Structure formats: structure tokens, C-alpha cells
Amino acid sequence: MPTENKPAEPLQVERSTITKLGITGAPSLDPINVFLEDLAPRKGKITVSCYDKSWHAYWGGMWDGLTIGQFFCRLDEHYIISYFSPSLSSMRFSNDALMTLAKKSVIDRRRMRKGYWEFGDSLDQEDARDLFDQIDDLRGVESISVGHQQGALLTDLFGPEWWHLVDEKAVEPNPDWHYLCRIIAAVQQALGQEQPQQEAA
Template identity: 50%
Template sequence: MPTENKPTTPLQVVRSTVTKLVITGAPRLDPITVFLEDFGRRDCPTESDPNYQTAQGKITINCWDNSWNAYWGGMGPRTVAGFVADCGWDYILNCLDRGISPTVFSGKALHALAQKCIVQRRRQQTGRHDWELGELTNSEARQLWDDIDILRSVERSSECWHHSALLTELFGDEWHYPLDGKAVEENHEYTYLRRVVEAVQQALRQEQQTAEQPAPVAVAPIPDYFVEACDKFDWTSEEALKFYADGKHFDTENGKTRILCTGAIASYALKNLGTEYAAMKGALEPIAWKITYADDGELHRIGLSAEQAERLGADPYYNVQPLYEHPPAPVAVVLPEHRDSSLDNPNYSHARGWNACLDEVTRLNPGAKP
């Protein structure tokens, strides 16, 4: 019977953005391939914001012959890369492999637990442990020790029921309670996936930091004439003025003015003026102190701090002399006249002290004049 050909409905095709990353260099891991798919925003109204939208996306991770994927429909304003980078590794791991546990049942662990039970029951240590049954005789312990070798071959916890009689002799009728969480070993698949997840998160965070860094700005090379100017230190005031007057302290690059010299050449020229510039800059402050012995003038030390110089200056055994980068210009000191220190002067004692002070000032200031 002929059938009527009906036109088929066109398929809906949605294009999404997929980012592929290949991560290498992770310790003890093969190259990791990551596919990040952002599906855009979906409406997710809330009581406070009826127009709220949240991002949705998917991640697929391949490493050697293993593959994991996860989808999130409520990532807020973030991309899937930002969402995975911000979350804890344990949450991402559980999304990639639901229900995986850090430990797994092991026949070897069950055998080791049975040995521990026999030893402690034989040594009458049951009161300090969770064993339901009491002590074992020598023959009972020996028989159980030989029988538990079969427990090594148990691969899953569900197979323990095939050895219910033996486990009852060891742990009692409720033998499944002592086994819970104790007859286990490290789940290497869990550990492996954790290392993969942490490597992926580290790579995504590095990508974020790289994206946040500003792009480097191309800087034009410094003109040769300015490089030569920087190597010159004996600038005169006339040379410095001409340098700035000719506009050599700046140039123009891509329509923007670039300052080349912010005053270094002028500073060199002023320094070469000598003491006048030093006085303006306050450079007449001592840079060190020379300490000599008061009795013979022999050098004691140089380079003390201001506090040490002040302390030693109060000691009559030392003379303290400040040292300057630019020695100050000598200043003429005008002293008052000496007074009459003859015995006929009724203020004889006062006059002698006055004259002694003038003599000491003259000694300390050779340029002083009465």
C-alpha cells in the first residue's frame, strides 16, 4: 500500500562556543585535554529578581583512556572555566564521577582485619576493642588463622556473604558492622582523578591570571643623544640651559609627549656650582663624624651616627669634628675684647673666666678676630 510522503520537520541546530585546552607538564600525569562549553544564559527567576539569568556550561576532561564530564545549569555570571577554577576540587571531582569514594573495599584489608581480630582475642584484649566475641584458645586461634586465607580473594563487599560462617566466628553475628569502613584501602582511581582535577584547576587559574594582565605596551627606544647625555656628569649651567632650551629633555611618540629627563641634568649642573648649591639643598648636614682623642689628637674612629657622636662629644676625653660632603665656607667670627684681669680689678676672677672663654673660642675658630 503506497504511503504518503510527508515533509520532515527541520532539525534544530544550536551553535555553542567550545574552548579546547591541552595541559602538559603535570607531575605523573599524561597530557590532559579539556573541552569547555558555554551554553549561554537561561532564565532563573528569584523572588528578589524575577529577571535573573544564570550561565550554564559543560566540561569534558580526557586523560589517556579515561574521560569525565559534568554539566552545570546554575553557574551565576561566570563562565564554565571560571566556575571550575573557583570551586573546591572535591566538589568538581564528585560532579565528574558521582559516588566515587576515597577508599574501596579490599580483600587484603579484610584479611589484615581478621588477623588483628584473632591476635587481640587470643591475647584477651577484647575489652579494649569492638569485637563482639570473647577470647580464643590456642587451637581455635590456629584454626581461624588458617581459615582466613580465603578472605584474600574477596573482591567486593557483597561477596562477604559467601563467607558468613567464617566472619561470624571472627566478629560475631553482626560481623558487617566491624567491617564497615575498616576493611578498605586507598581508592587509586579517586586519587588519580583528584590529581587530574587539581591540574585542570591550576591551568584554568593560570589562564585567568594571564587574561587579567594588561597587554604589554611597545616602548620606543631612547634616543642616542639622550643616552650620551646620561653618561655626562660635568654639566655646566650654560650647557644644561641650552639642553632644556633645545627641547632635548622630551620627545613625541605616536602623538604623545614622553618626558626623558625630569631634572637630573639640571641637578648635575647645580651640584657643579659648589657650596652654594649644597647650602640650598641642605647638604651642609654632616655625613660623618671624626672622633679624636683630646690628649694627643690621635684618630679614634670615623663614621659614627649622630647619636653616638653626640654622646662622645659630651665626654672630655674625645674631640668630635663633623665631616661634610661639601665643606662649608669659612665664616669669620668677631669676638668681644678681653677684659682687665690684673689683680687691681675688683672683678678679677670674672675677668679671668671671660678671657679664658675667648681664648678657647679663638682656638676652635682660627679665623676668629677680636
């Protein structure tokens, strides 16, 4: 049987206020594009793009009376990055730091004639030399997960729960984090310049 054509229900349409900013002139940064969308009171969305990367955030509980731009300017970079890129950390694994830490562990344990030191029990001269010679095997380890392939050596160097020490101390500042911080700072500066002009208008 032919189906009866039912009249289409009207679509729901919501209006929002969208602002686009193009930012140039930030030191050592490509042009930045920013889309700000005020969806409703206390609700807003922002999209920031620079070169070939984009970051997005939505807030459904902004402070009363603020636009998304004003709200964004009052946030610190740690909070913003937790929305833009939750897995991004200010520090990252460093093979150079791991090698330095491994050598320090052997030297410090050799200097301790007896008892317990930060990295484990003391070492005699022969054991220290043998362990020091093995450290070069760690060259090329690119992450803690890859480091598990050298688990026996890392255990000898740092103890059975070596990954805690490596995760804390075999690190260096993450350039991706600081790059995003500079972009956020540039966006906040631009928004800060825009707001007095908008209020005057």
C-alpha cells in the same frame, strides 16, 4: 493516496562558546584535553580526557557572572568527582587490610579473659587457634560481595553484621580517586593560568 508533502519546519539552532585546552607537563600524567562549553548564563559543560578515559559534567545553575572555567576552578575535588564519577570512592576494599583486621580480631578477643570486645566475645586458647588457622581462607577475597562466600567465617570473626566493620576498616586509599584528583588539580591550575591572559586580551 499520495501523502501531501508538508514544508519542513525550521530547525532550532543554538550557539555556544567552546574552548579547547591541551595541557602537558603535569607531573606523572599523560597529556590532558579539556573542552569547556558556555551554553548560556549560569549554564556550562566540561569534558576532561586523559589517556583512554574521559569525564563529563554539566551545571545548569552556576554562580552568576562566571564562565564554566571560572566556576570549575572554585570547586573542590570531592564535589567535582561526584559529577565526573559518582560511584568512585576515595577508599577501596583491601584484602591485606581484611587479613590484618581478622588477625587483630582473634588476638584482641583472646586477650580479653571475659566480656565483650570490639569484634565479639572473648575466645579461649583452643577456639582462638582454630579461628586463627582459618583466616588464610580469606586470602583472595577481592570485595565485600565476594566475601559473602566466606560469610560463616566472617561472622565468627566479626559478628553477624560483619560487613559494616569490613566496609569501614578493611580498606586502603583508592589510586583511581587520587589519579582523578591530580587530573582535576592540573586542569584547575591550567585554567587559573589562562584566565588572567583572557582578561588582559
